[in-house]
Amino acid sequence: MLIYIAGSGAMGCRFGKQLHEAGNDVILLDKWEDHIQAIRENGLKVSGDEEKVVNIPIMRPEEAKEQADLVILFTKAMQLPDMLEAIQDVIGPDTQVLCLLNGLGHQEVISKYVPEKNIIMGVTVWTAQLQGPGHVYLASTGSINIQSLNPDGQDKGKEIADVLSKANLNAIYDEDVIPSIWRKACVNGTMNSNCALLDCKIGELFASEDGLTIVHEIIHEFVVVGQAEGVALNEEEITDYVMQTSKSAAHHYPSMHQDLVQNNRYTEIDFINGAVSRLGRNHDIATPYCDLITQLIHAKEDVLIGKK
Numbered sequence: 001m002l003i004y005i006a007g008s009g010a011m012g013c014r015f016g017k018q019l020h021e022a023g024n025d026v027i028l029l030d031k032w033e034d035h036i037q038a039i040r041e042n043g044l045k046v047s048g049d050e051e052k053v054v055n056i057p058i059m060r061p062e063e064a065k066e067q068a069d070l071v072i073l074f075t076k077a078m079q080l081p082d083m084l085e086a087i088q089d090v091i092g093p094d095t096q097v098l099c100l101l102n103g104l105g106h107q108e109v110i111s112k113y114v115p116e117k118n119i120i121m122g123v124t125v126w127t128a129q130l131q132g133p134g135h136v137y138l139a140s141t142g143s144i145n146i147q148s149l150n151p152d153g154q155d156k157g158k159e160i161a162d163v164l165s166k167a168n169l170n171a172i173y174d175e176d177v178i179p180s181i182w183r184k185a186c187v188n189g190t191m192n193s194n195c196a197l198l199d200c201k202i203g204e205l206f207a208s209e210d211g212l213t214i215v216h217e218i219i220h221e222f223v224v225v226g227q228a229e230g231v232a233l234n235e236e237e238i239t240d241y242v243m244q245t246s247k248s249a250a251h252h253y254p255s256m257h258q259d260l261v262q263n264n265r266y267t268e269i270d271f272i273n274g275a276v277s278r279l280g281r282n283h284d285i286a287t288p289y290c291d292l293i294t295q296l297i298h299a300k301e302d303v304l305i306g307k308k
């Protein structure tokens, strides 16, 4: 199967490596010149659970020309439209396009470039971290839930789940993936933004009484807005999931902390808390916590990165 990984940062490298090792023709796509050069010259360096070098092709998105069987989207959310624009040549009438980005609202963006029957939405709890250009750190295990957006795509969606599982990525075909996407967005909406603002680890946020109050208010806003969008969300179940995740990830700085505080990079806030604020406005639902947190993250982007 010819698979392009559209956005080959940390997660793209993980998925690309595992699918390549399972015997697929995998091509990584990315715009970061130093990363492309490092992988071309030295291969993809992997550390963590295993130490190895994997020789895997990589190119700039606009250099990809052959129509793919599968494209896996793994950009940061704000890079998604540019990536989809750049890879139009590889998206043929039967190319399946799988989105595993964190956050909300990506299906509307993808629908502008891909027929709905070929769009597969998903969510993953695999993790990965770039150590530098051409070097990815991969540890522990994970899983993926995916579902075709349109019932006509269901057989293809199940085939793709099978391809991912053969690469040990533990994919299941989920008959209702949208609540799982919201649940993960809620984990990110409580932990990522607050830890980036407070410059703390997840365990430190949850050990603070006021921190915990903010977490519960955010969960409530996600649930009420999600329900207004027609997504079946249960506040108690989501709260349990967030609390459990906060325990298993207590010693971690979330990825938004790594992006903004550690590396001074723009964040996905508009697709997490910012998305809930936007959708809340459409339904006349007040979302004061998500509104303020989104503004504070943008202000911190201004302070640390400079005026956009």
Ligand SMILES: NC(=O)C1=CN([C@@H]2O[C@H](COP(=O)(O)OP(=O)(O)OC[C@H]3O[C@@H](n4cnc5c(N)ncnc54)[C@H](OP(=O)(O)O)[C@@H]3O)[C@@H](O)[C@H]2O)C=CC1
Pocket (backbone or CB within 6 Å): 007, 008, 009, 010, 011, 012, 030, 031, 032, 033, 074, 075, 076, 077, 079, 100, 101, 102, 103, 124, 125, 126, 127, 128, 129, 130, 255, 268
């Ligand atoms: N990392 C994780 O553990 C998880 C991430 N996700 C989600 O997956 C998606 C992709 O995330 P992830 O793989 O972590 O993203 P990364 O930050 O590792 O990479 C995303 C893109 O950013 C650019 N980039 C990254 N680092 C640099 C750098 N130092 N200098 C210049 N450019 C750089 C590259 O794109 P370009 O050069 O084109 O700008 C790259 O394709 C996101 O939606 C994320 O929320 C989901 C689950 C877990």
Ligand SMILES: CC(C)(CO)C(=O)C(=O)O
Pocket (backbone or CB within 6 Å): 187, 188, 191, 192, 245, 249, 252, 253, 254, 255, 256
């Ligand atoms: C660690 C975790 C689960 C918490 O937000 C995460 O998803 C991230 O860092 O992006």
